[in-house]
Amino acid sequence: MRALVIDDSRAMRRIVASILEGFGYETRPAGHGREALDVLEEGWVPDLACIDWNMPVMDGLQFVSAVRAVPAWRQVTLMMVTTESEHGQIVKALAAGAHEYVIKPFTADAIGDKLSLLGLMPVPA
Amino acid sequence: MTTALATSGFDWVCQLVRRESAIVLAPGKEYLVEARLMPLARQLGLPGVAELVERVRARPEPALTRGIVEALTTNETSWFRDGDPFTALTGTVVPALQAARRPGEPITIWSAACSSGQEAYTIAMLLADSLPGATSRVRITATDLSRAMVDRTRAGRFSQLEVNRGLPAPMLVRHFSRVGAEWEISPALRQMVTASELNLAAPLPRLGPFDVVYLRNVLIYFDPPTKREVLRKVRQVMRPDGWLFLGAAETTLGVDDSWERVPCGRGSAYRPMKGK
Numbered sequence: 001m002r003a004l005v006i007d008d009s010r011a012m013r014r015i016v017a018s019i020l021e022g023f024g025y026e027t028r029p030a031g032h033g034r035e036a037l038d039v040l041e042e043g044w045v046p047d048l049a050c051i052d053w054n055m056p057v058m059d060g061l062q063f064v065s066a067v068r069a070v071p072a073w074r075q076v077t078l079m080m081v082t083t084e085s086e087h088g089q090i091v092k093a094l095a096a097g098a099h100e101y102v103i104k105p106f107t108a109d110a111i112g113d114k115l116s117l118l119g120l121m122p123v124p125a
Numbered sequence: 126m127t128t129a130l131a132t133s134g135f136d137w138v139c140q141l142v143r144r145e146s147a148i149v150l151a152p153g154k155e156y157l158v159e160a161r162l163m164p165l166a167r168q169l170g171l172p173g174v175a176e177l178v179e180r181v182r183a184r185p186e187p188a189l190t191r192g193i194v195e196a197l198t199t200n201e202t203s204w205f206r207d208g209d210p211f212t213a214l215t216g217t218v219v220p221a222l223q224a225a226r227r228p229g230e231p232i233t234i235w236s237a238a239c240s241s242g243q244e245a246y247t248i249a250m251l252l253a254d255s256l257p258g259a260t261s262r263v264r265i266t267a268t269d270l271s272r273a274m275v276d277r278t279r280a281g282r283f284s285q286l287e288v289n290r291g292l293p294a295p296m297l298v299r300h301f302s303r304v305g306a307e308w309e310i311s312p313a314l315r316q317m318v319t320a321s322e323l324n325l326a327a328p329l330p331r332l333g334p335f336d337v338v339y340l341r342n343v344l345i346y347f348d349p350p351t352k353r354e355v356l357r358k359v360r361q362v363m364r365p366d367g368w369l370f371l372g373a374a375e376t377t378l379g380v381d382d383s384w385e386r387v388p389c390g391r392g393s394a395y396r397p398m399k400g401k
Binding site for chain 1: 203204205208285286288289290291293294295297298301302303
């Protein structure tokens, strides 16, 4: 399975990617929403995108809306991974088309629980 | 400088926990005793777990004894833990109960080792979302050995880290509100749940009858005679056509032959065998 990890913090990208790789994912990083769209447009369409909210150039919410506007990317599961923790923010992200929401700080188990809920936990070979 | 727990101290803790909760701590669990009791030792200003045990053995204090037992009874939990028993509830069990009961008749559910309440509130959320009138019709009894866990269940408040553990985001926004740094379950769902202290190894108070019992990841801590006794008591407070859910690693098979294992959703449930 493939995951796109979108965060403007390199340290956070590494943390999320290493958790996902531990579960068996192949990952690619992107520093903001626009860079992530470039990855999708070049044809690398992931099963999952983990998306920070506050990023330069294109934020996470804009990225979610952009992905949802393209029918060919409908199968990409969108999971916000962000410090934004207000009730209204979560509602806004879900309304824009995000499937799940993880609030920072989080544990590897929290990511694992969400992947299980979404049916995105890879089966060991 | 902390002192390691001597064998005699470990044995004494094992006997205490077994006497108070029927939970068996296997040899080799010294690390667990050390890790779980260290915070209690620190709270009392003691250098280590050995000193804590020494103090309680020399001068028994009920509050401290209780603190030790509570610290050693596992409280790990998360929302939708092992999802099958929950999908089976809405997919199989509740439709069967609706067919068997009069319209509007209460549906009674027991979360028998509720920890901080995630299992009871998971059930409440699922039924509130799928069964019309659930908030008045469904009654969930949540019990735990630990007073602290019962208080947490009653409060219905969860930390950010706790809501991150397997609670679907759409359910979070539908059923919780933010209170400071925590999330609080809605009053309508909280009133579906009645929480109280209960020791499964002691004689049960007046309870039930229950349509559904969740007794998950509890039997694994008991020896075979205690498992059999707990299952016997559970059967007494269940309706004859009730449903019992155990943990994925638990079974009644070879322990108590008065249960029938039935496929339920993607997993299994246990039902009282007729005539037993």
